Amino acid sequence: MANKISVLLVDDHAVVRAGYKTYLSLSERIGAVYEADRGETACQVYDKQTPDVVVMDLSMPGLGGLESVRRLLVRYPHCKILVFSIHNELVYVTRAIKAGAKGYITKNNEPDTLVTAVCTLAEGGTYIEPALAQQLAVNMAIGQDEAYKVKSLSPREFDIFCLLANGLSTREAADKLCLSYKTVCNHSTAIKEKLSVKTMSELTLLASRQGIVKTSA
Amino acid sequence: MANKISVLLVDDHAVVRAGYKTYLSLSERIGAVYEADRGETACQVYDKQTPDVVVMDLSMPGLGGLESVRRLLVRYPHCKILVFSIHNELVYVTRAIKAGAKGYITKNNEPDTLVTAVCTLAEGGTYIEPALAQQLAVNMAIGQDEAYKVKSLSPREFDIFCLLANGLSTREAADKLCLSYKTVCNHSTAIKEKLSVKTMSELTLLASRQGIVKTSA
DNA sequence: CGAAATGCCGGGAAAACTTCCAGGGCTTTT
């Protein structure tokens, strides 16, 4: 039997981290559980502890989960990241995988699933929630729908898409991303082209259907 | 000193419930902590245990948090519900309060805040996260009730509002209404002014929240 | 009834925005 698996939990809610930690500690295969409250600090903790697996929440203030995944991988190309999110939309799954995550499960699972996934990753495998993996397959087959089109956006385009759909003006989005306003304009045109919509309203509606913007509880 | 406060935790994530429970149990004022994994079961548990306070997550599969609040209140008009959500947007707060919740706090708070809120509700009070309560007050003062603003639109403006929010371009809306496109442009400006939004996306999001456009079947 | 208010319609000029095109830098793939 190998050594116990060490885990780094990244989530901005202390309460939530406590819950995960409790469950992870129940498993005999899992040893130390470190914590970080956001992407920025995750790097530092990783540096010190070099955990076997990183469990990353997607929705966090600051960098956000996806960007955190990317940055971690820049510094530690071989680190194994399991994204653990509340979102069960396929868009997020594919984004996470493309960003370099080795696994994706939602928080709706039994706690055991988290342990299983962590172990799988520790052994060098990948773990994607079965239900989602299946949907993903079906989706591939159907091919030509909105989710597919959203997936066709480049990472940068997706960022801008989210901001614009949430009501930011071209200029505000540019400021937020530290880009020229013309750049965002050009991306915006490309996005509308790829999603085959003509107006910003259509774009927002599509985003709403895809669960990328939230309009109500 | 009164009896200890009994609490019912409603959240679909077992992992998350565990975290809350741990923290709640640290307080001497809090006694039994029951759990339910969704709105449907919350009623049953409430029936058996009649807890002093219900702590309800907003985003849940099935009924969803808001609807669960309403249903609980139908059966138990005096039950004290504290909504505990990740959302810090005012929309969610107002909806929760309208649904009959006695308190609202976000998950970004220190765990102690949850305890404080639970105690306040148990004593018959209300607890709304200070930062949000302040925003809400400001919001009221300014008169930013979205529904109210929509009503302030003239009949013609409302027509145009609907068309634009549904994704039509200014020109298409003009054609549809047999108007000069300049007219629609001018109306559009007035509409945005009245609704205090800057972009078409914001306008669409508002329309979506107000149920004026439908985003999903 | 006259006057004022409000809603509706659109023109012109100026400002803002988008589109189209072109180019440079970077990384990954072949």
Place this chain on the structure above:
DNA sequence: AAAAGCCCTGGAAGTTTTCCCGGCATTTCG
């Protein structure tokens, strides 16, 4: 090394929006 894709930017041209204006019809009120 070449090709391809993404990202960023700028200029020029085209389009849209804004702002300000006046005209018209209806309603309200002194």
